[in-house]
Amino acid sequence: MSFRSRSLARFARPLALPLAAGAAALMLAGLLTAVHAADNPPQLTGFSPQDAASELAWEQKFDALPSPVRLRADMYHLSALPHNLGSERDHENAEWILHQFQSYGLDAHIEEFDVLFPTPISRSLELIAPEHYSAQLKEPPVAVDPDSTDPGQLPTYNAYSPDGDVTAQLVYVNYGLPSDYDELAKLGISVKGRIVIARYGMSWRGIKPKVAAEHGAVGCLIYSDPRDDGYFQGDIFPQGPFRPWQGVQRGSVMMMEVHPGDPTTPGYGSVPGAKHEKPDTLEKIPVLPISYGDALPLLRALAGPVAPENWRGALPITYHAGPGPAVVHLALKFDYKLTPTYDVIARIPGSTWPGQWVIRGNHHDGWVNGAEDPISGLDAELEEARAYGQLLKQGWRPKRTIIYCAWDGEEPGLLGSTEWAETHAAELEQHAVAYINSDTNDRGYLGVEGSHSLEHFFNDVAKSVTDPETGESVWERLRSHRIEEAKTAADKAKIENRPDLRIGALGSGSDYSTFLQHLGIASANLGYQGECNGGIYHSIYDDFYWYTHFCDGTYVYGRALSQTAGHAVMRLADADVLPFQFGDFADTIALYQRQLEELHKNTAGAPAFDFSPLSDAVSRLKAAAARYDQAFAADAGSGNLYSESAEQLGALDQLLLQSERKLMDAAGLPRRPWYKHQIYAPGFYTGYGVKTLPGMREAMEQKNWDEAEREQAIIVKALDAFTAQIQAAAAKL
Ligand SMILES: [Zn+2]
Known part of the structure; x- marks a missing residue:
């Protein structure tokens, strides 16, 4: 992807x-x-x-x-x-x-x-009120592009949507991020029992149906708005490189922020004969991606408040939030098979x-x-x-x-x-x-x-x-x-x-x-x-x-x-010795620490928070990293390092290649134990986008200060284990 x-x-x-x-x-x-x-x-x-x-x-x-x-x-x-x-x-x-x-x-x-991989059996999307429109859900071939007529093209769909047949009023939710629902709440609009239409962008696509479902929506459409991905950017294909009217972004909506891989074998290989469990990373509500050509009649049929300025795309309409009077019927059926x-x-x-x-x-x-x-x-x-x-x-x-x-x-x-x-x-x-x-x-x-x-x-x-x-x-x-x-x-x-x-x-x-x-x-x-x-x-x-x-x-x-x-x-x-160096790592962790302090300072109503366990760990890390990098440079410069036996160098390498493992915690991150790295993870509410020092950062973003304190202790433990590892490596120089 x-x-x-x-x-x-x-x-x-x-x-x-x-x-x-x-x-x-x-x-x-x-x-x-x-x-x-x-x-x-x-x-x-x-x-x-x-x-x-x-x-x-x-x-x-x-x-x-x-x-x-x-x-x-x-x-x-x-x-x-x-x-x-x-x-x-x-x-x-x-x-x-x-x-x-x-x-x-x-x-x-x-x-x-x-x-486990689903492919579509049937897909249909219709606007049934205030007028009728049947979505095309099909990308047309283009004469100059021979491959656009190839047989066997997978239909446009989002993999790991459940089956569903829902009819409901439509609501426009911008990018479908948690903050967009806060905005809707201010406008007095609920998506409960309704179908949302979100535009692609600003998050991993699987986050959009997840957040919609958390707010009670029963279906989710995701479309490519021409402002972000289409004619607003430049000439459309085949005159130019940009997305044409019926172009659709396929893609997975698996809950990869929980864990990627086969949904039926979390944490172990799906080798022949492996036990397949009930899938745990499927979306909760039916979700379908559509083109801006298919989105236009739906969005045009919305009334209600005019959408906030930064929600408006580049379609030739006034964007409204709804709900209704647009009513859509979405019916999806998939073949889930190994x-x-x-x-x-x-x-x-x-x-x-x-x-x-x-x-x-x-x-x-x-x-x-x-x-x-x-x-x-x-x-x-x-x-x-x-x-x-x-x-x-x-x-x-x-x-x-x-x-x-x-x-x-x-x-x-x-x-x-x-x-x-x-x-x-x-x-x-x-x-x-x-x-x-x-x-x-x-x-x-x-x-x-x-x-x-x-x-x-x-x-x-x-x-x-x-x-x-x-x-x-x-x-x-x-x-x-x-x-x-x-x-x-x-x-x-x-x-x-x-x-x-x-x-x-x-x-x-x-x-x-x-x-x-x-x-x-x-x-x-x-x-x-x-x-x-x-x-x-x-x-x-x-x-x-x-x-x-x-x-x-x-x-x-x-x-x-x-x-x-x-x-x-x-x-x-x-290399004679693995070229791992730790000064940049320590400097980067210090940067993340300052970002968290900044985040705390900028959170209205946040209680006092003691960052000293983290800042002390970062100081220890910095000292050990500097010691290793300096000892390495001195030993390499004098040539002493390279006169060691292959066995001795191999032992040093073993410490170096294991250093990243020390940043793991066996219990993993809160609510997603598969993710064990304490420094880097995809965001629970952004998907692709990275969250650094994720346990602590996400707890702080959710204003869960007790959890932030617990996560700080886990991060400190991981950083100290890493520091001990590079001290052991430095001792070999
Ligand atoms: Zn790719």
């Missing part, structure tokens, strides 16, 4: 470099690295000087391998037909990916899980520390043809794997084991990755170094979110990749962009004065969730973004035609993603 807010058109700029010039710039950058390396010994965190030189030489060989021609050909093949979970093509694609991995010379296999998922797993054994695993993944299932989501990311991953195959033939041997994964069933609810990670949980807890994810890849600026003990590492990685448009490093480009975007001089100075660019924290929305938030494996999500405007997300128009006309049609950002993820995986796998 991985829905990113797209940049406004003013940030867009045309591809500055044609393909050949881009390749030349890359070669030049490679040459400069080589010249630089000859002059003074290269420095690479976690590598001895001679191993750093060798690593950079391998990376240079690697960089020449990912090929835009192949990226395009792989996308053409993998997006040629609809390939949603459960479709014939989904299975064929998995087999094809398996054969690709094998043809690269890698050891690969498919792992299969049975997951469906096989096919995860493709490839493995390159490590030469020195085979028991340390670097894991990389991207999903392969789409809602329909899914060229952008997910093939743009998957084909970059395939090119990385192909490049490793070539390097292995030339004599490269990663010190640690590399595992490449192509996940199935991500779109319905991170099914393939969650079931795989739950099945292998015990091994992963022991062996996993890090998980690196990608999903949709566009064009523009590097996006990195993830564990902050890898923040410094990803800054280094970003400095090693050349931007295809500007010829500078993707790090430099991102930094200038952030400085340009800074709202105040103080914000600008903060960016300029901090050696590392901050990386965002991970909420949910793609396959990293289980690795990070359930198992405590340091994780990151990578992708280029910001310059492909559009509105084809989860529609039949996300296909080869759209991607090649309106996004990364030259695939130079596909290649940049291969190089970025490839360098990250190679460095983690090849």
